[in-house]
Amino acid sequence: MKKESAIKQIKETLGPQGWSNDPDIMAPLLTDSEGGPQGNALILACPANTEEVSTVLQLCHQANIPVVPQGGNTGCCGGAIPNQTGTEVLLSLRRMNRIRDLDSTDYTLTAEAGCILHDLKHAAEEANRFFPLSLGAEGSCQIGGNLATNAGGINVLNYGNTRDLVLGLEVVLPDGTLWNGLRRLRKDNSGYDLKHLFIGSEGTLGIITAVTLKLFPLPHTSVTSCCALSNLESGLSLLAIAREYSGDQVNSFELLPRIAMEMIAKHRNDLRLPFPSDEAQWYVLMELNSSRKNDDLAALTETILEEAFTKNMITNAIIAQSEQQRNQLWSIREAAVEVQKSEGYSVSHDVAVPVSKVAELIKLTCERASELLPGIRPYPFGHVGDGNIHFNFFKPDDMTDIDFKGLTSKIHTLVYETVNELNGSISAEHGIGRAKTDELEIYRSAIEISLMKAVKETIDPSYLMNPGKVINQKT
Template identity: 50%
Template sequence: MKALAETVIDDTLQRIRALVGDKGYITAADAMEPHLVEWRGLWRGQARAVVKPADTAEVAEVVKLCAEAGIPIVPQGGNTSLVGGSVPYEDFDGIILSLARMNRVRAIDRMNYTMTVEAGCVLADLQRIAEENDRFFPLSLAAEGSCMIGGNLSTNAGGVNVLRYGNTRELVLGLEVALPDGTVWEGLRGLRKDNTGYDLKHLFVGAEGTLGIVTAAVLKLFPKPTRRETAMVAISGPDAAIELLARARAASADGVTSFELMPRICFDFVLAHIADTVDPLPQRYDWHVLLELSSTSPEDDGLAEKLQNLLEKAAEDGLVLDAAIAQNQAQANAMWKLRETVSEAQKPEGASIKHDVSVPVSRVPEFLRRADEAVAKAVPGIRVVGFGHVGDGNIHYNLSVPKGGDNQAFLARWEEINEIVHDIVHDMGGSISAEHGLGRLKREEITRYKSQTEMELMRKIKGLIDPKGIMNPGKVL
């Protein structure tokens, strides 16, 4: 029976190869390697082949053939997942289906403020194309030079502009999806209003490829900002950050694009390990906020003056200790480099246990106090690198091994430390995954925090849409 099954699988794989051609079918070890390894090196899986269809019809036919033969599929975009969602397991017996060849922008409707794109489009390319059409696509994150929009949609990616524009879920109007039986749901509608039953696209956004394969999407565009004002602000602490955020939103007519919290340790790591970085402030401070305001007004609406007045008043009230306002784009880029390279700068400092959590914005300071105290008690000398999108309550609560500590001994306490942090997050009504998803990293842990009713609903949806369980098996559920 096993031999018969292998014959069926081999025959199916040959049919897939004939369908996509040699350009779309990879079995050579060196060419497969980038698709098998999680980018941080935490996991390395295996697969029978990497299949790269050229269009939606080929995706659908590949999925249909796999469904008939019972061959599991791991959908993959740029393979930048931070939770192991885009790589196969070590004992995986199926194929990786890469969307990399599907990278066309199908249409741009400037007056509807939309563009229709294929799943393999690199995020930075979409930002550029929108700008070339005098429009703005606001999704922006550290991996934008290699991540693909299909993966962004499948993980409901966040990034630095969520405060003003929302997560990826808020940036999509329609989807095209290859379902687990090989049929295609054609939902590429560019409508802001469509009240005709269940909003099916939201099933697939954030599902991490477990319900189907996103092949194309209609994305929202926005007016292109004409001015940006960026400042690195030293503050008295996290409580001051929350107050400053509220004031900034009011003073700028809700024009706050980004509001990133950074403790001193972020600066110390980046300045020590990242070339061409400099502290824009003349002395050391314990806490900082990277604040950016933007405007789409064709005329000068006094944005710079608004920022200056905001910071001066906050300084008078003791919230702001010092501030550097970027005088040009180069200075703004230098400030952003300090923020965007924090994770990279952590690597030379040794092992780290990372958390992507969210709590209500108003409770971020409380979370930091409680979590800092709890992890310091558990691991004396632990170095807390808690930074990120405080404007939407999302903190990347990364913990570095104590100075001179044993990396392996520290990582061996991963589950213990996770439980400490995540229990606090849950107690505060937060989420243990704000923007990275569950993948395989948090698949089991989520069952501790979601109710039995929620988990059962998710399993029912998965069972109904993917009854054979071939779509990204072992992820999320």
């Protein structure tokens, strides 16, 4: 089929509400949340239902037109951005935002891929149920994007990544074939578990159109505390005793470095720092959750922190006494992300190591970065409880942005080599997108890359689904 004919039929299928090539509408969809390279697209397609997704993919397949799926476009690796050639269809799931079913007996929710995460969580709460996936972008990211990136966030310790929250999927394959795998089974060992191929595949194997998710009882109590650590290692010891004493009720365990507190003081003077005059280098935000009505988590948190004081793990601590204080502590965590944009250009990484290796990762990487560039300002923070560190770097005060940008790839190599030495991963939760395809080939074994390519070529032999992302096409 000719490309012009396919595009004409796509427009007819979707109707006037379902497509656009207006530059003003398309502009914000053509660059990602990190301000990565600007893309271009043949057309923006916004199907209203699964059948329309299927028709669009069938037409693109017949005319050999590549398709780039896009959710809320909050991804950090350029995965949802078409390339610059203007030859790809950008397919947004934004109109597919219905909740199809919520079953409070089964503890399941079935939603279309374009549902905004916040709306989906709210729908669960209305039914007295809890969907635990929680991340800073939840007001804009879509559940389809969360699935495609296997998003992590701040509740992974208790509930797992997105992958762990899925019972069934509906997917349109690259040739337009529909796979309806929307099962609600808690047990299902009938052959390969295909849904896991699509979760985390970043739109390279097909378009996720709907999902059946696991729900949980609503947490009845949450107690949030913030501690100044004696040193980095003691943060991990604190996590270990908190898990032990609470019987694994530690929901969030987030690391903040001193530089984060300094930047928050500089850029957000509306926020009150937990320990304004403290000299600690490291802080953690810890939250314990329970769905049981009679759990006294405040007393439990006090016991844990007393033990941590006695063993010299922490030098200071506060426990939020109200919802308002809890929100204030979480605002500090959110501000630790925002203020980095105000500070300027940074070289960023999203890496993971075994939890026991986090302190070693941070120390080694900081030492090596200072040898490479004296005065460099490391900013490692994030989901330390699951070994995931967002390891960012700011330039020395007396250096220009241009000179610092020139060192970007050396800094990446230094971080990834250190992560690799510690048996970690170059992408903890953000994915590979188009930003890390070369690194994936370096840091995953030849057999893993070969298996990934075999999967890709079985499902999408013409490399039409999100080309140039995750897997480099064989030349």
